[in-house]
Amino acid sequence: MRILIVDDEEVLRDVLDAVLRREGFDVLSATTGEEALNYLDSSEEIDLVILDVMLPGISGIDTLRAIRIANPTLPVIVITAFSSIDGAIEAMKQGAFHYIPKPFKNEEVILTVNKALEQRRLSHENERLKAELSEKFSYANIIGKSEAMRKIFDLIRQAAPSRSNILIQGESGTGKELVAKAIHHASPRARNAFVTVNSGSLPPELLESSLFGHMKGAFTGAIATKRGLFEVADGGSIFLDEIGNINLETQAKLLRVIQEKEFMRLGSVDTLKVDVRIIAATNADLQKLMADRTFREDLFYRLNVITITLPPLRRRREDIPLLVQHFLQKYSEENRRIVRDVTADAMRVMMDHPWPGNVRELENTIERAVVLCTGDRITPELLPDYLRYPTRTDSPAMVVPQEGISLKDAVSNYERTMILQSLELANGVQKRAAELLQVKPSTLNEMMKRLGIHAKSNAVAEDEVAAVES
Ligand SMILES: Nc1ncnc2c1ncn2[C@@H]1O[C@H](COP(=O)(O)OP(=O)(O)OP(=O)(O)O)[C@@H](O)[C@H]1O
Ligand SMILES: [Mg+2]
Structure with a gap:
């Protein structure tokens, strides 16, 4: 200086x-x-x-x-x-x-x-982040500059113009719906409807009648003829959220729409033709559902023409500051506040948190902090306790109960918690986890064996292929 x-x-x-x-x-x-x-x-x-x-x-x-x-x-x-x-x-x-x-x-x-x-x-740092936000690292409001997110942006750009169906996978809160909308809006179908169907929240008959429509009198309560969402989405895209929750019978009907591009309203014998692109999303492991025979393999292959797998936030921590800045702006404007940034301590807390609820959890955290903030910076006190004191809530309670406790078991439990957490922080890389715990890798390995913690040998490889086009 x-x-x-x-x-x-x-x-x-x-x-x-x-x-x-x-x-x-x-x-x-x-x-x-x-x-x-x-x-x-x-x-x-x-x-x-x-x-x-x-x-x-x-x-x-x-x-x-x-x-x-x-x-x-x-x-x-x-x-x-x-x-x-x-x-x-x-x-x-x-x-x-x-x-x-x-x-x-x-x-x-x-x-x-x-x-x-x-x-x-x-x-300066703020200027830099703002410049980054507005230029390179956001695509249709999707924020991220990590390698994994850049791959996602590329994939969206490539996939959007095509007619192929798309399957979006990822944990809860990773942005599946955001990506689905981005694809629709970047596609030639953008001027037509984008229809969202939450397949998980409806009972099977209702789901079918809302997807395909029904004729008057098709079932009790069908007092008038109704168009289905596939008709509404004609020329556009239909977003089937939580596809893993659809029952086998409805899956068969979906397969038919995809293959034949036609379907019938419930209670009707006339076939209707539609041109709809299907974007499906799930946070379930469809491979496992197929192994359990609750998800049809042929439907999977029809949907899974292009797969976009959104990485969990803990696997792309370098996006956290950018997302924080984005949500600070968003919620400052919404709440008519001027909260400009986050103290280094608060940022450290956020960088260390595993974010099981992913971007949604981060967004809620920032919204809450902005509302509670009386100054112009977010300090650690404005973050929820479970973020600031992770070990306090995650570790087994350090109390001796009335009936007594095996010290050996309590210590093992404590060790297990610490090891699992550091593996999580280290993205599954054992060498790094050992550094975090200040033990030799061989010591960590022995402890893991003793405690029955299985190494995730594919932890790193899995990250590197966060986005795979099939
Ligand atoms: N990369 C991102 N940039 C900006 N905002 C994001 C990003 N990812 C997610 N969000 C925001 O986080 C919230 C959750 O995203 P979304 O609803 O798309 O997640 P989801 O994967 O569909 O979750 P669920 O499986 O629980 O339905 C939304 O408010 C969304 O705008
Ligand atoms: Mg969703």
Whole structure:
């Protein structure tokens, strides 16, 4: 960090020079405003200016004004004679970061300098994040710059224009619905309907009648003829959410729509033709459902022409700061607040959390923090306790119950919790988990064997193929 001192008094310059150098700063000095402005015009990188208001030649205030015009984000700390309150007020009006009256204590200067530089660093960081957000790393409101998310963006771009059906997989809260909408809106079908069907929440008959429609009198309660969602979505896309919950009978009918592009309303014998693209989503393991024979293999292969597998948030932690910034903006606007950023401590808590509820959980966390926030930064106190004290809630209670407890079992339980957590933090990489626990990898391995914790040997490989096109 380089600081420019502008003062005509040699003694003062020397004192400041010595104090700041001792703190590790690089120091330049100028005796007049003209000289200072020359420095700023040259290619010298300067991070902060300390400026005496009483200068020969062009005045300190004029120099300040010129600096603010040339470089509005460069912080300027002004030094004023104790008697010159007016000078101090004028300097603050002209955008000085702070003023220090003479005579001053060295600590006061150091403190103010560090504060100004910290503020500058934060505002640079914010600018950078905002620029990133608006340019490269969002696609149709989907935020992410991790390798895994870039692959997802590529996949969406490739898949959108095609006619193929798409299967989106991923844990709860990873953005499956967001991706489905993005695909529709980037497709030639964008001008037609995007219809969402929550296959999980309806009983089978209702699901069928809402998908395919029904004739008057087709079943008790069918008082009028009704169009199904496949008709509504004609020319557009239908989003079948929670596809894993559909029963076998309805699966057979779906298969027919996909294969023949035709179907019948319940209670009707007329076949209707439609042109609908199916985007299906699931957080269930369809392979397992197929093995259990609760999901039809032929339907799976029809849906699974293109698969998009959304990575859980804990496998792409580098996206967390970007998502935090995005949700800060969103909820600040919604709540008419100005919450600009997150303290380093709060960010650390969020970087360490495993986010089982993925982006939805992160979004809810930020919304809550913004609502509770009274200042302009999110501090750790605004985060829920279970984020801040993970071990307290996750670890077995450290109490001896009335009936007594086996110390050996309690210790094993504790060890198991710690090991599972560090494996989680380390994305399953045992060597890293051992580092986190400050034990040798071989020790961790022995402990895992003793405690019956199975290594996920594919933990890393699985990440690398987060998005696979079949
Ligand atoms: N990459 C992302 N960028 C910005 N917002 C996201 C991202 N991923 C998810 N979200 C937001 O998180 C919330 C949950 O996303 P969404 O509903 O798409 O998840 P889902 O995978 O369908 O979850 P579920 O399986 O529980 O239905 C939404 O508010 C969504 O806007
Ligand atoms: Mg969803």
